Amino acid sequence: MSNKDSFLSKSQKSLLKQFKKQISPAHTSAVAPVQEKARKEEEQIDDTTLFQSALQGVQRLDHSNVVQRAKPAKPKKPDAQTIAKRIAAEGITDHDGSSALSDTQAALNPVGSQQTLSYRITTLQNKVFEDLKLGKMRWFEAVDLHGCTIEQARAAVLEIIHLAQQDNQNVIKIVHGKGPDAVLKTYVNGWLRQHRDVLAFVSAPENQGGTGAVLVLLKRAEKNPKFQPE
Structure with missing residues (x-):
């Protein structure tokens, strides 16, 4: 406890302790989501970088010469x-x-x-x-x-x-x-x-x-x- 705290009365010291307890969790809970979001963004960036690196040199296949099979037409009923x-x-x-x-x-x-x-x-x-x-x-x-x-x-x-x-x-x-x-x-x-x-x-x-x-x-x-x- 600091010297300033020593000049406080017991009731004031008690109130000070309660106040410190109240603000401490609030500060922690406000900081935690920000840190978690930053961590996830870093992981996402790393995954994207790895995926792009793995695709280097890969070319899209040309499907222009693929034969498209048409569905056989149903025979018309005799008229x-x-x-x-x-x-x-x-x-x-x-x-x-x-x-x-x-x-x-x-x-x-x-x-x-x-x-x-x-x-x-x-x-x-x-x-x-x-x-x-x-x-x-x-x-x-x-x-x-x-x-x-x-x-x-x-x-x-x-x-x-x-x-x-x-x-x-x-x-x-x-x-x-x-x-x-x-x-x-x-x-x-x-x-x-x-x-x-x-x-x-x-x-x-x-x-x-x-x-x-x-x-x-x-x-x-x-x-x-x-x-x-x-």
Whole structure:
């Protein structure tokens, strides 16, 4: 204690000690964050310097000669009228004799717009037919016949069957609609019953078109003696 402190009374000395205790931590707490910040800045500078030093002589790679792989485009769904126009321009191709379908025979057995269509060959297993009815069999592709003439619809039906068999697929969906006269529905019903490669067909479940569409089960192309895989 200094000489000046010796002239103080006991109460004044006590107050002086308390004051020294109060200002000492405050001073320390104010200085500490400043020192910590300075230390971190020094470390950051050192890390940046080291990183820049390590990159000396390194050059950016030239990516101009890298081939960018484009995503394959999804195949467009067959359009019935486009198919029919192409066939009309190229001439009708007889796929295994299946193009010789009788319109007259089809028209002689009209069906109602809300009627459920159902057909199967006698040798088809019940389990397979039930799976087709319930929509459990994944179909290859669908074709929508709305707006088609009878000739266009026939060409589109034959072509979608051919495309499926080329890809060795055996289930397709044909959307014929539910017009008041059910004309296209009547013809589709008749054509499919005549086609040699149709094993079964049935009106689709409600969530897949209901009585406005049919799911068709085909013979697999690999079982056809004329099938020639690429």
